[in-house]
Amino acid sequence: MNSEILVCIICPKACILNIEMENEKIISILGNKCKRGVDYAEKELTNPERALSSTVLIKGGVLPLLPVRSSKALPKDSLIKVMEVIDKTEVVAPVKIGDIIVKNVSNLGVDIIASRSMRKVI
Numbered sequence: 001m002n003s004e005i006l007v008c009i010i011c012p013k014a015c016i017l018n019i020e021m022e023n024e025k026i027i028s029i030l031g032n033k034c035k036r037g038v039d040y041a042e043k044e045l046t047n048p049e050r051a052l053s054s055t056v057l058i059k060g061g062v063l064p065l066l067p068v069r070s071s072k073a074l075p076k077d078s079l080i081k082v083m084e085v086i087d088k089t090e091v092v093a094p095v096k097i098g099d100i101i102v103k104n105v106s107n108l109g110v111d112i113i114a115s116r117s118m119r120k121v122i
């Protein structure tokens, strides 16, 4: 039997979760103030995911960088690979909020989308 300690990041209460595991299976979770803490711990220990926010270069825009984000959470172990794609991406103004900047990034079923609109410099 081994133990893990996680801080639940689902809400500002930040409960400290004490998790007992055996053969990579969760035996018990203590410290959560609601069921969402259990769901968070199970996900975090089996298939952790993170939403990703970054910027890409934009040509002809009023600013040199366009804020972007993932359309949904990505597997945590894919973030470096996705950032490599984002780093090489360049778009041309104008862009509307929600436009798809990279479709199905790294074949993960998640798009990288514009977090804001950016008009063209006149």
Ligand code: SF4
Residues within 6 Å of the ligand: 008, 009, 010, 011, 012, 013, 014, 015, 031, 032, 033, 034, 035, 036, 037, 038, 040
């Ligand atoms: S366990 Fe529930 S109350 Fe505690 S931080 Fe997570 S979501 Fe918030």
